[in-house]
Amino acid sequence: YDGSMLHTTLNIFLNLHRRLMGRPSALLLFGSLRRWLAWMLLAAVNATAAEKGELTFCYESENIRPWQYRDGTGLNFELFDRVAARLGLHFRYQAAPWKRCLLDLKGNMVSGVLDASFKTERQENGSYPQHPANPDVADPARALHVERYVVVRRQGSTADWNDKSFERLANPAGAPLGYSVVDDLKHAGITVDDGAPTTFDVLQKLLRGRIDVAILLQGEVAALLADDPALAGKVEVLPRAYAEKPYYLMLSHRFTREDPELARRIWSAIALERATPDWQVRERRALTGSSAR
Numbered sequence: 412y413d414g415s416m417l418h419t420t421l422n423i424f425l426n427l428h429r430r431l432m433g434r435p436s437a438l439l440l441f442g443s444l445r446r447w448l449a450w451m452l453l454a455a456v457n458a459t460a461a462e463k464g465e466l467t468f469c470y471e472s473e474n475i476r477p478w479q480y481r482d483g484t485g486l487n488f489e490l491f492d493r494v495a496a497r498l499g500l501h502f503r504y505q506a507a508p509w510k511r512c513l514l515d516l517k518g519n520m521v522s523g524v525l526d527a528s529f530k531t532e533r534q535e536n537g538s539y540p541q542h543p544a545n546p547d548v549a550d551p552a553r554a555l556h557v558e559r560y561v562v563v564r565r566q567g568s569t570a571d572w573n574d575k576s577f578e579r580l581a582n583p584a585g586a587p588l589g590y591s592v593v594d595d596l597k598h599a600g601i602t603v604d605d606g607a608p609t610t611f612d613v614l615q616k617l618l619r620g621r622i623d624v625a626i627l628l629q630g631e632v633a634a635l636l637a638d639d640p641a642l643a644g645k646v647e648v649l650p651r652a653y654a655e656k657p658y659y660l661m662l663s664h665r666f667t668r669e670d671p672e673l674a675r676r677i678w679s680a681i682a683l684e685r686a687t688p689d690w691q692v693r694e695r696r697a698l699t700g701s702s703a704r
Contacts, residue, residue: 412643427501466501466522467521469504469505469512470483470487470506470522470524473610476631476634477698478630479526482502487526487555488679490684490690493684496615498677499682502538505521508591513537516536516537519663523661524536524661527660529548529659535661536553536632537664538674540553540660544675553679554658555658556680557691558629559653560627560628560655560656561628561629561648561652562625562652563618563626563632563646563649564623564646564649565618565645565646565647570623572653577624580601581623582621583603583623584596584601584603585605585624586613587607587610587612588606588607592656596689610628611655612623630698647661660675660678661676662677663703
C-alpha cells in the first residue's frame with residue numbers, strides 16, 4: 412500500500428465526509444471507514460519500516476514462561492536479539508491478546524507473530540517455515556523452541572491420562588482460549604472448556620471443580636506453582652505429557668511474498684542461533700529453574 416494510494420484514499424474519505432456531513436445515515440458508514448483507514452495507515456507504516464530493516468512482531472499479552480513475559484523479556488526476545496544482530500535488522504514488538512495477534516497477521520498489520528504452534532488452518536493468517544520434504548507442514552528444525560503440554564489434576568483426584576486416553580473424567584478438560592491444544596482435544600472426542608484466557612484462570616476452574624483436568628504449557632505451570640506454594644499443594648502435574656509441540660515465528664503473507672529471501676534468512680538464523688552451545692546452555696538453565704530474566 413504505497414504513498415500515492417494512501418494519499419488518494421485520504422482525499423476520497425475527506426470529500427465524502429464534506430458531502431455527507433451531518434446526515435444520520437452517514438454515521439455508520441464513516442465509523443466503518445475510519446476503522447478501515449486506520450488499518451491502512453498502520454499497514455503503510457509497517458511497510459515503510461520493513462523497507463528500513465525494521466520489522467514489527469506481535470506477541471501474546473500474557474506470560475508464557477520462560478519464553479516471553481508481558482513486559483517484553485524472556486527467552487524468545489533474547490533469541491530475536493541474536494537473530495537481529497546476525498542479520499543487521501531491528502525488531503519491534505507489540506503485545507496483544509492472542510487472537511488479535513493472529514488477526515493483525517492476517518491483515519498484514521504486523522510482519523510476524525511470535526510463538527505459534529502449527530495448525531493447518533492458521534496458514535490462512537500467515538506463513539510458517541516450510542518443511543523441506545513437505546511444504547504443507549512446518550519445519551521443526553527452524554522452530555523457536557519445543558514446549559510440552561502437561562496434564563494437571565486436583566490433589567486426590569482419580570482423573571488420569573494413560574498416554575493414550577483420559578480415564579475417569581466426570582467433567583470437561585480445560586485449556587486456555589485460542590490455544591492449539593483445544594482443537595487437538597476436541598478431535599480426540601474430549602469435551603473441552605476453553606472459556607478461560609490464561610493458565611492461572613484455567614487452574615482456578617480446576618480448583619472449583621468445573622473441570623477435572625487442565626492441559627497447560629509446562630513452563631507456565633511450573634512458574635505458577637513455584638510462585639504460589641499454596642497452589643502447588645492443591646494440584647499435581649501428571650508424569651505423562653499430553654503433547655510436545657514446536658513453536659514458530661509466523662510471518663505475514665505480504666512479507667513472505669514481497670521478500671521471500673529475507674523471510675528464509677530470518678527462519679534460518681533462528682535455527683543457527685538455537686544450535687549454538689551457549690544458547691543451548693541458556694535455554695537449559697531457564698527450563699531447569701534458573702531465572703529466564
